[in-house]
Structure formats: C-alpha cells, structure tokens
Amino acid sequence: xxxxxxxxxxxxxxxxxxxxxxxxxxxxxxxxxxxxxxxxxxxxxxxxxxxxxxxxxxxxxxxxxxxxxxxxxxxxxxxxxxxxxxxxxxxxxxxxxxxxxxxxxxxxxxxxxxxxxxxxxxxxxxxxxxxxxxx
Numbered sequence: 001x002x003x004x005x006x007x008x009x010x011x012x013x014x015x016x017x018x019x020x021x022x023x024x025x026x027x028x029x030x031x032x033x034x035x036x037x038x039x040x041x042x043x044x045x046x047x048x049x050x051x052x053x054x055x056x057x058x059x060x061x062x063x064x065x066x067x068x069x070x071x072x073x074x075x076x077x078x079x080x081x082x083x084x085x086x087x088x089x090x091x092x093x094x095x096x097x098x099x100x101x102x103x104x105x106x107x108x109x110x111x112x113x114x115x116x117x118x119x120x121x122x123x124x125x126x127x128x129x130x131x132x133x134x135x
Contacts, residue, residue, distance in 0.1 A: 008065035011058045012036035015113065020062045026129030028066045032079065032121040033058040034113055048085040048117040052092040055120045060096075063124055072124045073102040079119040083108040089118055 006021035007014075011033065014020060021030040035044045035051035038061070044054040060070050080089060086106065094101070102122070112119050 006062060006066045008061055010038055010061035010065065012038050012041060015041075021066055023066055023126075026126045028063060028068055028124045028126070030059060030062050030122050030124070032077075032119040033062070034116045034119045036114075043114060043116060047088070048080070048082075049088045049092050051117045052089045052120075055118055056093070056096045059120060059122055063122075066124075066126075068124045068126050070096055070124075072127055073097070073122045074125060075103045075123040076105075077121050078104060078106040079109045079112060080106060081109065081112055081115075081117045085117060 002024075004023040005019040006023060006028065008020065011020055014031070018031050021028050023029075033055045035054035036042065036058070037044050037054070038058065043051075045051045056070070059073075063069050063072070078089065078093070080086065083106075089106075
C-alpha cells in the first residue's frame with residue numbers, strides 16, 4: 001500500500017521529526033495539532049475555547065491539503081491539559097462537527113507541547129472513498 005506524506009503551509013509546520021499527516025489508501029491520519037498560528041508559529045489564545053478553535057482550523061487545513069475535510073473525519077482524539085475545561089472545549093468542537101460528529105476520545109494529560117491547553121488528532125477518509133456511508 002502506498003503511503004503519502006501530507007504537508008501544507010496553511011497549518012503549522014511540524015516542530016519535530018513527523019509529518020502533518022499521512023495518507024494510506026483512503027485514510028488520512030493527522031498528527032496532533034496544537035493552537036499555533038501557521039504564519040507566525042506562535043500560540044493563539046490563553047483559554048481552551050480559543051485554542052480549540054485554532055486547533056480545528058489547523059486540522060481543517062491539513063485535511064484540505066490531503067483532499068478531504070472535517071465532514072470526512074471518522075475519529076478524533078482530544079488531549080486536554082485540564083478535564084475541567086471539557087465543556088468549553090466541547091462547545092467549540094461541536095460547532096465544527098454540527099451533524100453526524102465523528103467518534104471521539106478525550107483524555108487529560110500531564111503536559112502538552114509548548115504548554116498549550118489542547119491538542120487534537122484525527123483520522124479521516126477521502127471524499128467518496130467509502131461512498132455515502134459516513135453521512
């Protein structure tokens with residue numbers, strides 16, 4: 001099976017030895033995105049809501065570069081610095097997945113890169129690769 005590395009300047013550049021995403025067959029596996037502005041590589045916001053919004057914009061940019069979008073996300077994993085911020089994260093998250101949201105796991109972690117409040121990774125498929133089974 002062919003593996004294609006995905007890279008775009010519309011999302012933050014990798015800050016380590018990893019790809020922004022990898023496509024294997026119809027599946028796209030993203031690396032975790034944190035709330036960095038892709039142009040300046042600085043952290044956006046101090047609160048989890050603002051940071052979640054930036055993270056999801058970054059994920060959307062990576063998926064676009066791969067030929068997909070948030071509507072084709074089948075699974076996300078959310079890493080939170082503080083589970084007490086779940087509700088605020090969840091309110092923003094819901095606006096990006098208004099209908100038929102993907103499967104999701106949310107875990108509290110001791111620390112995230114650059115001490116951000118949230119990191120999200122996802123698995124998506126290419127449009128039409130599985131017919132209309134997702135929606």
